[in-house]
Structures are given as C-alpha cells and as structure tokens.
Amino acid sequence: MEQRYHPELVEPEWQAYWNKHQLFKVTEDSSKEKYYLLEMFPYPSGKIHIGHVRNYTIGDVVVRYKRMKGFNVIHPMGWDAFGMPAENAAIANNTHPAAWTYDNIGAMREQLKKMGFSYDWDREIATCRPEYYKWEQWLFLKMLEKGMAYRKESYVNWCEKCQTVLANEQVEQDKCWRCSQTVQQKKLWQWFFKITDYAEDLLVHCDKLPGWPDKVTVMQKNWIGRSVGSQLKFKIDGRDEDIEVFTTRPDTVFGATFMCLAPEHPLVESLSKGTQKENEVAAFVQKVSSQERSAEGIEKYEKEGVFIGTYCINPATGEKIPVYTANFVLMEYGTGAIMSVPAGDQRDFDFARKYGLDIRVVVQPEGENLNGSTMKEAYTDEGVMVNSGEFNGLDSKKAIDVMTDWLEKKGRGKKTVSYRLRDWGISRQRYWGAPIPVIHCPDCGVVPVPETDLPIRLPEDADFLKKGGSPLPTLDFFAKATCPECGRQDAKRDTDTMDTFVESSWYYLRYCSPRYEDGMFDPEAVKYWAPVDQYIGGVEHAVLHLLYSRYFMRVLNTLGMIDFKEPFTRLLTQGMVCKETMTCPDHGYLFPEEAVKNVEDNLVCTRCNNDVEVGRVIKMSKSKKNVVDPNELLGKYGADVVRLFCLFAAPPERDLEWSEDGVEGSNRFVNRVWRLVLECLEKIDGSDEPFTGPASDLSSAQAKDLYIKANQTIQKVTDDIDKSFHFNTAISAVMELVNALYVIDLDSADTELKKVIRFSLENTLLLLSPIIPHFCEELFKRLGKNGSIIEQSWPEYRKDSLKTDDVLVVVQVNGKLRSKFTINADSEETEIKETALADKKIKKHMGDKEPKKVILIRKKQTLINIVV
Ligand code: ANZ
Numbered sequence: 001m002e003q004r005y006h007p008e009l010v011e012p013e014w015q016a017y018w019n020k021h022q023l024f025k026v027t028e029d030s031s032k033e034k035y036y037l038l039e040m041f042p043y044p045s046g047k048i049h050i051g052h053v054r055n056y057t058i059g060d061v062v063v064r065y066k067r068m069k070g071f072n073v074i075h076p077m078g079w080d081a082f083g084m085p086a087e088n089a090a091i092a093n094n095t096h097p098a099a100w101t102y103d104n105i106g107a108m109r110e111q112l113k114k115m116g117f118s119y120d121w122d123r124e125i126a127t128c129r130p131e132y133y134k135w136e137q138w139l140f141l142k143m144l145e146k147g148m149a150y151r152k153e154s155y156v157n158w159c160e161k162c163q164t165v166l167a168n169e170q171v172e173q174d175k176c177w178r179c180s181q182t183v184q185q186k187k188l189w190q191w192f193f194k195i196t197d198y199a200e201d202l203l204v205h206c207d208k209l210p211g212w213p214d215k216v217t218v219m220q221k222n223w224i225g226r227s228v229g230s231q232l233k234f235k236i237d238g239r240d241e242d243i244e245v246f247t248t249r250p251d252t253v254f255g256a257t258f259m260c261l262a263p264e265h266p267l268v269e270s271l272s273k274g275t276q277k278e279n280e281v282a283a284f285v286q287k288v289s290s291q292e293r294s295a296e297g298i299e300k301y302e303k304e305g306v307f308i309g310t311y312c313i314n315p316a317t318g319e320k321i322p323v324y325t326a327n328f329v330l331m332e333y334g335t336g337a338i339m340s341v342p343a344g345d346q347r348d349f350d351f352a353r354k355y356g357l358d359i360r361v362v363v364q365p366e367g368e369n370l371n372g373s374t375m376k377e378a379y380t381d382e383g384v385m386v387n388s389g390e391f392n393g394l395d396s397k398k399a400i401d402v403m404t405d406w407l408e409k410k411g412r413g414k415k416t417v418s419y420r421l422r423d424w425g426i427s428r429q430r431y432w433g434a435p436i437p438v439i440h441c442p443d444c445g446v447v448p449v450p451e452t453d454l455p456i457r458l459p460e461d462a463d464f465l466k467k468g469g470s471p472l473p474t475l476d477f478f479a480k481a482t483c484p485e486c487g488r489q490d491a492k493r494d495t496d497t498m499d500t501f502v503e504s505s506w507y508y509l510r511y512c513s514p515r516y517e518d519g520m521f522d523p524e525a526v527k528y529w530a531p532v533d534q535y536i537g538g539v540e541h542a543v544l545h546l547l548y549s550r551y552f553m554r555v556l557n558t559l560g561m562i563d564f565k566e567p568f569t570r571l572l573t574q575g576m577v578c579k580e581t582m583t584c585p586d587h588g589y590l591f592p593e594e595a596v597k598n599v600e601d602n603l604v605c606t607r608c609n610n611d612v613e614v615g616r617v618i619k620m621s622k623s624k625k626n627v628v629d630p631n632e633l634l635g636k637y638g639a640d641v642v643r644l645f646c647l648f649a650a651p652p653e654r655d656l657e658w659s660e661d662g663v664e665g666s667n668r669f670v671n672r673v674w675r676l677v678l679e680c681l682e683k684i685d686g687s688d689e690p691f692t693g694p695a696s697d698l699s700s701a702q703a704k705d706l707y708i709k710a711n712q713t714i715q716k717v718t719d720d721i722d723k724s725f726h727f728n729t730a731i732s733a734v735m736e737l738v739n740a741l742y743v744i745d746l747d748s749a750d751t752e753l754k755k756v757i758r759f760s761l762e763n764t765l766l767l768l769s770p771i772i773p774h775f776c777e778e779l780f781k782r783l784g785k786n787g788s789i790i791e792q793s794w795p796e797y798r799k800d801s802l803k804t805d806d807v808l809v810v811v812q813v814n815g816k817l818r819s820k821f822t823i824n825a826d827s828e829e830t831e832i833k834e835t836a837l838a839d840k841k842i843k844k845h846m847g848d849k850e851p852k853k854v855i856l857i858r859k860k861q862t863l864i865n866i867v868v
Pocket residue numbers: 227246247248249252328329330331332333334335336337338339340341343344345380418
C-alpha cells in the first residue's frame with residue numbers, strides 16, 4: 001500500500017483528464033437551471049498571491065458543488081489587463097507593456113491551472129485586447145450620443161518638473177514619486193460619465209440587494225451620500241446676481257454672518273478681478289491648488305481663507321455680510337458655496353474666531369443662554385430658535401420646513417437634495433489603457449470616431465518616456481488625425497485613455513459570449529447567463545468597482561440592451577489572509593527561516609541570538625517579510641492541501657490567519673483519508689454495493705451508528721455549503737466521519753458493516769470532492785468507479801436515517817396494553833398512529849371494529865390509546 005498521497009503525480013494527471021474531456025466547458029442549455037459564479041478577475045501582475053488562492057478556492061468549491069447539484073454552471077476567468085504597473089515595468093525593464101502583460105498572463109494561467117480551478121478557459125478574456133476594448137469604445141460613443149458622457153475641465157495631479165500628469169498612486173505625501181517636486185493641481189479637459197443621473201436609483205436599490213453584506217451596501221449608500229436640504233439665494237451687494245448655497249440647516253439662516261466660496265468657484269475670480277483684493281485672492285487660490293481637494297483631503301489642512309472684497313445680502317436679515325473664499329469648501333459638493341453660521345458649525349466657528357467675524361447664536365438648548373462672544377465651540381444640535389425674528393421660540397427642527405417655505409415665498413430658496421457622489425471622470429493621461437474614440441478638430445470641435453473605424457488601437461510600438469508620462473501625444477502617426485466630419489488633416493486624436501474601472505464594469509457580460517463580433521455581447525447568451533448569481537472578491541472593491549458595475553448595467557438597461565439593472569445577485573467579500581510578523585531588535589523584520597527556537601524553547605534571531613518578538617497577526621506585506629508564496633506551497637504540499645487549508649482555517653468572510661502548523665494539519669488529514677481508503681480497499685475488497693436502505697434495516701448497532709453518522713454528515717455538509725458557505729464546519733463534519741471509520745476493526749467486520757463502510761467512504765469522497773478534487777478523483781477511481789467524480793450527483797441523505805434514538809411506543813386498546821413497537825423519535829404523529837393501527841396484534845384486538853378515537857400521549861413514554 002502507498003503510505004502517502006503523492007500530489008505531484010496525482011494532480012497533473014487529473015488536470016490533464018479534465019482538460020481532455022473538457023469537463024468545465026459550458027454552453028447555454030435551456031433545459032437546465034443556470035448558475036453564474038464569478039470571482040473578481042485579477043490584474044496580471046505576474047504571480048498569483050495567497051489572496052487570489054483563497055478567493056478562487058472559495059469560488060471553485062461552490063462551482064463544483066452546484067455542478068454536482070445539477071446546475072449548468074458558468075465559471076469564467078480573465079485578466080484586468082490595463083493599468084499603471086505595466087507602464088512602470090516597461091520603463092524600468094525596457095520592455096513593452098503588452099509583452100510584459102501577456103507574459104504575466106501566461107505565467108498566472110499556468111498557476112491557476114495547477115490549483116485545479118474549474119474554469120471554462122475557452123471563455124478567457126484579456127481587457128487589453130482590441131477585440132475587448134473595441135466594444136467599450138463603442139459604448140462610449142453610444143453614451144456620448146445620449147449625453148451620458150460629457151467633457152469638462154477638471155483637475156489632475158501635475159508635476160511641473162517632469163512635465164507630466166501623475167496618477168494618485170504616484171503622489172506620495174503631496175510629492176512626485178520620481179523627483180519629489182511638490183505636486184500641483186492642473187486643469188485639463190476631461191471626459192466624464194454621468195453616474196449622478198442614477199444616484200437616486202443606485203441608492204434606492206441598495207436596500208434591494210438581500211444577497212449582499214450589509215457593510216457593503218452601507219458603504220455604497222455613504223458614498224452616494226444623499227443629503228436633503230435647501231438651496232438659498234444670497235444677492236450680491238451692488239449687483240443683480242445671486243450666490244446660491246446648499247445648506248442642511250436653513251433654520252440657522254439668521255445666524256449666517258459671512259459667506260464662503262470654494263477657491264475654484266467662478267465668482268471668486270470674477271468678483272475680485274480689478275479690485276485691490278485681486279492679488280491676495282489669486283495667491284490664495286494658487287496656494288490651495290496644490291492641496292488635495294476631496295472631502296477627505298481637505299481635512300488634512302488648516303482651515304483658512306481670504307476676504308474677496310465683496311458683500312452679499314443675507315435673505316433673512318437683509319444685512320450685508322462679507323464673502324470669503326476658503327479652503328474647506330469643495331467646489332464639487334452642493335453649489336460650491338456655503339452660508340457660514342459660526343454659532344452652529346464648528347468649521348465656521350473656527351474660521352470666525354481666526355478672522356474676527358461675528359458669531360450670532362440662533363439656536364440654543366432649551367433653558368440655556370448662549371453668548372456668541374464667549375462660547376467655546378459651536379452648538380451644532382437642535383434647540384430653540386433665538387435672534388430669528390418671527391421664528392423665535394420655535395423648535396429648530398420644525399423651523400427647517402417652516403423657514404424653507406418662508407424663503408421660498410420670498411423667492412430666496414427651495415428644497416433640494418444633494419449627493420456626495422460625483423460624476424465619474426474617466427480620462428487618464430496614460431498609455432496602457434483603451435483609447436478614447438474621439439477626434440478634436442479646429443473647426444468642428446469634438447467629433448466622435450465613426451463606428452466603422454473601431455477599434456482605435458493602441459499603437460504597440462511606442463517608446464516609453466523615462467519621466468513616466470504617456471507617449472501617445474508624442475506619436476504623430478497616432479495623435480494626428482483627419483476630421484471625420486470636414487476632412488481637415490490637422491485634427492488631433494484624443495490621446496487620453498479610459499480609466500481601467502471601465503473595463504471591469506462589464507467584463508462579466510463579455511464572458512457570456514467572449515468571441516462575439518457583432519456587439520459587446522450576444523443578447524441571447526446574456527439573457528441566459530446574466531446576472532451573476534454569486535460574486536466573490538475583496539472588500540476593497542466595495543465602493544468603486546461595484547458601484548461602477550451597477551451603474552453600467554443601468555446604462556445598458558436604459559439603452560435597451562439588457563433587461564436587468566443589478567449585475568450581482570449575491571456578493572461574498574472574503575476576508576484577508578494574514579500572518580504574524582517576527583522582529584529582532586537589531587535586525588528588524590525577519591523571514592521565518594531567520595528565527596529559530598533555542599534550547600530554552602525561545603524564538604531567537606539566527607544572526608544575533610536576540611529574542612524575537614512575534615507580532616500580532618497582520619496583513620501580508622513584502623516589507624514585513626511575512627508573505628507566503630503560493631508557488632512554494634504548491635511545490636511542497638500540492639494544490640489540494642493548500643485548498644483544504646484555505647477553507648478549513650476560517651469561514652470565508654473572516655480574516656484567515658496563516659499558519660504553517662495549520663497547513664501541516666491539512667496535509668495530515670489528507671494522508672489519513674488516503675491511508676483509510678486504501679486500507680479499506682484491501683480489507684473490504686469484493687464486498688458488493690454500498691448499503692443505501694433505511695437505517696432500520698440494519699441489524700448491528702455498529703453498522704447502524706456508522707450509517708446514521710454518514711447520513712448526518714451528508715446533511716451537515718450540504719447545509720453548510722448551501723446555506724452559509726461555511727466550509728470549515730463542513731470539513732469538520734467529514735473529519736468526524738473519518739474518525740468514526742478509523743476506529744472500526746476491519747478484520748472482524750461482517751458483510752453488512754462492510755457495505756455501510758463502502759457507503760461512508762464513497763460519500764466521504766463525494767463530499768470532499770469540491771474541496772480537494774484531485775485527491776478525491778484518484779481515490780474514487782481506486783474504489784472502482786468510472787469517469788470523473790465531477791460528473792457524479794451530489795449525495796442525498798436519507799431523512800429516515802438521521803437519528804439513532806428510537807422510541808418505544810406502548811399501544812392500548814380501550815385502556816388495555818395490547819402491543820409495543822419502536823419507531824424513530826422524529827416520526828410524525830400520523831405516522832406513529834398509522835403504525836399502531838397496522839400492528840398485527842392491535843388488528844387482532846380491534847377485530848372489524850372502527851376506531852372511534854386514537855389518542856397519542858408523549859410523556860416519559862409514548863403511549864397510544866385506541867378507543868373502539
Ligand atoms: C449652513 C449650516 C449651519 C450648515 C449649521 C451646517 C450647520 P451634509 O450633511 O454633508 O450634506 N456645505 C455645503 N456645501 C458644502 C461644500 N461644497 N463644501 C463644504 N461644506 C459644504 O452637509 C451639508 C452642510 O455642509 C451644509 O449645511 C453646509 O453647511 C456645508 F449650523 O449650511 B451648512
């Protein structure tokens with residue numbers, strides 16, 4: 001008998017078998033129920049990491065389970081292949097991003113195959129291929145035509161020294177990653193998708209995604225950030241023009257003692273121009289332009305501003321109040337202008353104190369008297385209205401509606417809703433992305449590329465600029481274009497490429513018909529497969545990728561191309577893979593092999609013998625030297641052991657703590673099952689079919705117990721996988737069954753017991769097959785089975801064989817004891833009564849009389865009294 005499982009022999013053999021018989025290939029089949037399982041596709045960095053392994057193992061188990069359950073399962077894989085790292089690698093190694101990317105794809109595909117993941121590789125896509133991005137360009141043109149895509153000037157990170165645009169990840173603490181020059185904000189014309197048109201719909205449907213984790217829908221809702229408030233108009237002093245503000249606290253309008261505009265607000269420049277304030281304002285705007293201008297970004301800077309030399313009129317008090325521009329006001333939210341109420345808002349309060357501006361209390365707590373010149377901080381809660389004319393004494397919460405109506409009647413306000421969500425800026429001044437299919441003509445302006453010219457291919461022979469910018473604008477053969485409308489020869493192609501989130505917003509539809517040439521997808525194929533039934537990926541994509549995907553489905557729905565709006569019916573966000581760190585006081589982080597146990601069993605540094613400190617479990621990172629390499633693990637243990645460990649160590653949504661001992665444990669279990677099956681094969685060889693009847697047909701208690709245990713295991717594993725994806729408890733249940741099998745003395749087992757052992761072994765393999773597929777295939781074959789375990793049905797358990805505790809039923813006829821029998825404790829009342837009435841002795845005692853009443857009493861003893 002082979003004492004050990006040899007993954008290096010078994011695994012490649014079964015992978016070849018699956019491949020040869022095309023077992024993972026699927027086509028539409030209207031006679032079967034479909035199931036679409038998708039894992040977030042990887043960026044082809046060159047190597048799969050342990051997070052991928054965990055993510056794809058979880059998916060693969062569900063796929064294999066659903067397949068055995070009879071579903072027509074689609075399980076595709078592909079590559080999110082555009083993006084920055086390819087460009088950086090190209091610059092660093094003097095290769096081409098395309099070559100680098102395709103090489104990486106090749107290497108990673110091999111790794112995934114070695115893991116035994118059951119992908120339909122015929123559906124593989126790479127988003128950097130023109131056959132893919134052609135359809136994205138096509139959609140862009142459709143969106144442009146419908147007004148769903150538009151252009152506006154907006155800011156990018158700019159390095160003056162390198163003369164190039166920087167991606168956010170190239171900005172390190174406000175400095176250029178290459179030359180450390182302070183990064184500036186530069187205005188460029190860029191393309192936007194109007195996702196804000198769908199803000200309300202995206203928000204409302206967050207509550208209609210029962211298959212999504214709450215934390216994700218909450219994050220989406222916060223990102224969309226719906227805020228109900230009012231838009232109020234403040235007339236500019238000396239002009240026939242208004243400044244509009246957005247406020248959620250119109251009740252505080254009497255306390256608005258100044259106004260703040262975002263530095264980017266158009267009125268800042270136009271109102272200060274030609275005044276004494278012009279230079280000071282311009283200098284301030286310039287200064288702010290190097291600061292990060294986002295809701296989170298502005299928190300990093302001290303709040304400051306300058307008076308722009310103009311006043312406006314508070315619509316409630318009629319007073320003149322000064323207009324400032326301030327760095328804490330965002331152009332992108334509300335109207336880009338706020339009425340400042342220092343008594344009610346802390347930022348306004350700090351600002352007022354700093355610049356000596358009036359603080360007027362308009363809302364105060366019941367029974368208290370706040371004083372603007374002495375208060376230490378703003379009072380931001382609800383309360384009683386003061387200093388607010390006819391509204392004094394009102395509850396401030398009630399005043400919101402009352403005062404909005406009042407201002408509306410004066411023509412100075414209206415109720416509105418603001419969303420934090422911004423339109424999606426998709427222009428990237430990068431090379432390795434899908435070109436935006438428009439041409440800029442001096443006469444005609446922006447001209448869409450004719451559909452027949454698609455795809456606009458990314459030129460593959462580009463020299464990379466050492467400073468890191470995109471070479472596209474420098475390539476005349478690409479950038480120079482003829483205007484499709486007027487034929488001018490000196491038109492210019494748009495040399496920006498699309499955000500890579502565009503590719504990942506619809507790739508799952510492309511998988512349905514990956515080679516389709518007449519459109520983004522074959523409508524029939526999408527009708528059959530989409531939407532995705534189960535999506536699995538990291539929580540880091542909880543907002544952008546998932547929101548953009550939901551948006552794209554709405555766009556396609558509006559365009560009449562699909563009949564659903566939500567792309568992912570169920571979502572699982574798997575936890576991270578973490579590992580402890582080891583640090584030496586002198587040598588910093590240590591690799592595992594740099595720490596050893598000394599004679600006193602203390603962990604010490606191999607170089608200096610210092611005690612090593614073991615850090616708490618922490619995300620894997622190269623710098624902390626606690627990364628585990630899937631390739632090494634594969635070499636050492638094979639795919640199945642790694643898969644088993646990933647599933648056994650934690651439920652999928654939780655973080656997984658990596659431990660070498662745990663992997664060893666998985667290895668031991670696999671080998672234990674291996675030895676068990678092979679030993680049983682020797683000892684029970686020749687015994688016939690497995691036992692499958694009801695447990696009550698078994699005569700020995702030992703056979704009965706084992707049989708019931710096996711049925712219970714089937715039930716438990718099925719429930720754990722189906723209802724909650726709790727593979728860890730499913731595996732524990734199988735381990736218990738294996739333990740029960742282990743203690744049986746095979747040499748003294750009778751035929752009945754051997755049949756039950758056979759039943760248990762076969763089911764152990766069937767239940768484990770989604771988890772450790774190669775291993776189970778091999779043993780299943782050795783049990784004398786033909787074909788692949790993949791083609792087997794998922795095991796069913798017998799409901800009548802789940803419980804050992806039979807109960808004794810005592811039967812009386814007219815109060816006299818006449819018979820006894822045992823029955824399963826779970827039996828229904830009617831079943832017990834029927835059994836009693838069918839009892840031979842009872843029949844004899846009843847003769848031909850009909851029972852008047854059958855009474856069942858379940859106390860310490862189960863008793864039936866038949867009254868005739
Ligand atoms: C006056 C006021 C008085 C405010 C008060 C608050 C308290 P949410 O709830 O997030 O929507 N605001 C409006 N637009 C802004 C912008 N572009 N940049 C920075 N702040 C802006 O917040 C709405 C509140 O945030 C608005 O209500 C406004 O300040 C500020 F006692 O107006 B409030």
